[in-house]
Amino acid sequence: MATDTTTTDVDIAVVGGGIGGLTLALALRERGIDAEVFEQADELREVGAAVALAANGTRILERLGLGDELAAASVVPTELQYRHWRSGTVLAGHPIGAEYARRFGGPFWGIHRASLQRTLSTAWGPERLHLGWCLTGIADGPDGVRLEFGGDRTVRARVVVGADGVRSAVRGYIGGGAPVYSGTSGFRGIVPTGALPSLPAPRAVQFWVGPGAHLLHYAVGETVNFLAVLDGPAEWPHAAGLGEAGPGELDAAFAQWHPAVREMVAAVPQSPRWGLFVLPPPPRWSRGRAVLLGDAAHAMLPHHGQGANQTIEDATVLARCLADTGPQGYGTAFGRYERLRRARTRAVQRAAWDTSAALHLPDGPDAAARDERLRALDGWLGWIHGHDADAAADALTDARR
Numbered sequence: 001m002a003t004d005t006t007t008t009d010v011d012i013a014v015v016g017g018g019i020g021g022l023t024l025a026l027a028l029r030e031r032g033i034d035a036e037v038f039e040q041a042d043e044l045r046e047v048g049a050a051v052a053l054a055a056n057g058t059r060i061l062e063r064l065g066l067g068d069e070l071a072a073a074s075v076v077p078t079e080l081q082y083r084h085w086r087s088g089t090v091l092a093g094h095p096i097g098a099e100y101a102r103r104f105g106g107p108f109w110g111i112h113r114a115s116l117q118r119t120l121s122t123a124w125g126p127e128r129l130h131l132g133w134c135l136t137g138i139a140d141g142p143d144g145v146r147l148e149f150g151g152d153r154t155v156r157a158r159v160v161v162g163a164d165g166v167r168s169a170v171r172g173y174i175g176g177g178a179p180v181y182s183g184t185s186g187f188r189g190i191v192p193t194g195a196l197p198s199l200p201a202p203r204a205v206q207f208w209v210g211p212g213a214h215l216l217h218y219a220v221g222e223t224v225n226f227l228a229v230l231d232g233p234a235e236w237p238h239a240a241g242l243g244e245a246g247p248g249e250l251d252a253a254f255a256q257w258h259p260a261v262r263e264m265v266a267a268v269p270q271s272p273r274w275g276l277f278v279l280p281p282p283p284r285w286s287r288g289r290a291v292l293l294g295d296a297a298h299a300m301l302p303h304h305g306q307g308a309n310q311t312i313e314d315a316t317v318l319a320r321c322l323a324d325t326g327p328q329g330y331g332t333a334f335g336r337y338e339r340l341r342r343a344r345t346r347a348v349q350r351a352a353w354d355t356s357a358a359l360h361l362p363d364g365p366d367a368a369a370r371d372e373r374l375r376a377l378d379g380w381l382g383w384i385h386g387h388d389a390d391a392a393a394d395a396l397t398d399a400r401r
């Protein structure tokens with residue numbers, strides 16, 4: 001970074017060193033553009049156990065040269081299965097593995113968030129990753145956007161990317177609504193597979209679906225990572241996404257469910273309750289020299305396992321657009337980026353929202369119609385997992401030459 005006594009000058013400042021910020025930095029570097037990443041935390045630590053990466057995300061990570069390392073740390077599930085909440089009957093099942101990778105252009109991985117974070121940050125290296133830098137102020141100027149990080153730390157950047165998550169400070173500057181509570185909440189846990197004697201197909205990704213709730217799990221190493229989602233509470237009483245739950249509330253919610261589900265939720269101490277929020281699309285993704293990426297632009301419900309995957313898609317597309325124009329052509333680059341990403345992320349966000357209700361239907365004709373849709377993978381998820389974000393960006397930018 002070039003510095004004078006008060007201000008540091010950078011070309012591209014990425015605010016947030018999460019999955020999106022680091023993937024963007026790597027994708028920019030791959031295209032010959034340097035960036036500086038500013039992360040508020042003093043050390044990178046991922047909350048929330050594990051993450052499922054689908055072909056639309058893994059194909060990009062493979063292209064960035066991270067495939068071998070991530071594959072070694074991941075579990076490829078045997079199948080994607082939807083099961084009846086009480087009987088355990090398979091309502092729909094789709095093999096994952098070589099056939100999935102061939103069909104959708106990349107593997108499906110279950111991976112600890114810490115492993116993913118470590119791979120990304122190691123690949124990026126420490127020199128341009130500034131830990132303990134929390135963005136507190138932002139203002140545009142004729143020769144760059146001025147970023148304040150507390151104390152006397154100020155950065156002037158030609159371009160700033162807000163990859164700073166659901167409570168984004170950059171979004172506050174660009175304009176956009178506050179997070180919206182979905183009326184649902186989740187509990188998470190990691191259970192040794194050996195503690196689940198009733199669990200059929202322990203290495204499959206499984207959704208157990210029933211009235212007012214569902215439970216998703218997948219294998220990570222010799223453990224099973226689960227997310228249990230319940231309707232309610234009707235209002236979210238806490239300031240942030242994490243809140244308390246009454247003693248035994250999770251066990252009680254699943255008391256009538258299949259033994260495998262009961263074993264899973266009983267095997268770990270009850271986690272805090274996660275309020276599930278979305279961020280509606282802002283009127284515009286950029287303002288002047290600032291642009292949004294990932295959860296800061298479109299935080300979504302986790303029911304298609306797509307928040308991180310969409311963030312990775314954003315990163316490769318924004319890098320492609322900025323490489324095409326150069327950082328000085330940011331206005332054109334931001335316009336193309338938004339054109340490529342707005343409709344896609346909105347469609348996935350909506351689908352995840354609608355899925356919440358569909359997975360919580362009581363037994364009956366509506367549930368039977370849903371099961372029919374679940375059995376058609378291409379119709380249900382293929383449009384999400386098969387999307388090639390790089391090819392879409394190439395097509396648009398090549399057409400504009």
Ligand SMILES: Cc1cc2nc3c(=O)[nH]c(=O)nc-3n(C[C@H](O)[C@H](O)[C@H](O)COP(=O)(O)OP(=O)(O)OC[C@H]3O[C@@H](n4cnc5c(N)ncnc54)[C@H](O)[C@@H]3O)c2cc1C
Pocket residue numbers: 015016017018019020021038039040041048050051052053133134135136163164165166167168169186188227274293294295296302305306307308309310311
């Ligand atoms: C329960 C649950 C389960 C999920 N499961 C999946 C899944 O299976 N698959 C999937 O694809 N997605 C999943 N997601 C979504 C996924 O975790 C997010 O979409 C993804 O992490 C978004 O990445 P991001 O980089 O945009 O934001 P984040 O990962 O939130 O990173 C933002 C970073 O910015 C930093 N930051 C914030 N403010 C500032 C500031 N002012 N200054 C500097 N730095 C700042 C933060 O410290 C953080 O490091 C799940 C989400 C939830 C809640």
